[in-house]
Amino acid sequence: MDTTRTIKLVAVFEALKGLVALSAASGVLMLIHKDLHTLAIRLVEHAHLNPASKFPNIFIVAAGHLQNGRLLLLAVGAAAYSAIRIVEAYGLFCGRIWAELFAAISGAVYIPFEIVALIRHAGWTSLGALLANAVVVYIMVNAMERGRSVNIGRRPN
Known part of the structure; x- marks a missing residue:
């Protein structure tokens, strides 16, 4: 396989990583100002897990302690990572x-x-x-x- 084609495949791979991170950032932003504790309980129940068992309970407690500031920081970090990957992909493709x-x-x-x-x-x-x-x-x-x-x-x- 020639070098140019291989580099363009890497560019596509990096762009996909950037788009996944951008999707994650969007998803996290949608959680701001939501009752995450209630949402976590609903997710655990939807998965037919016992909320009192060890791992589902850890998930529920952690969700209850997330604050909007932390979520926003997480979303900004994911968006920055996404931007870096997309710029990198553009540079590789060009x-x-x-x-x-x-x-x-x-x-x-x-x-x-x-x-x-x-x-x-x-x-x-x-x-x-x-x-x-x-x-x-x-x-x-x-x-x-x-x-x-x-x-x-x-x-x-």
Whole structure:
């Protein structure tokens, strides 16, 4: 597979992550000024769980302690993450070197945390996240190495 096509696939992947984060931010914003305790109880009952058992009770108590300020902070953080991912995806799709560097660094930052998560709680989700970021880092570093001899600033289409 050629480098340009692979980078565009990474761009689509990053854009999807951005859209998921934007959806999460929107969902959190919809919860502001709601009675989260009552909502949590309704969700537990809808799932046919016993509200008095350990994990559903922890969920209900945690929902009751969430404050609008924390929800707003969470929504703003998710929106900022979304904006970063969408800008990164745009840069990758347009063949910008800065976006390749950013994608490599942002993917590499997560790898140590994902290794720790995999060691503590081995599972498919932890392994998938580690592999996805490792592949993105590999693709971006490989693209930057090839691009040094070709062009500066913008990748040829």
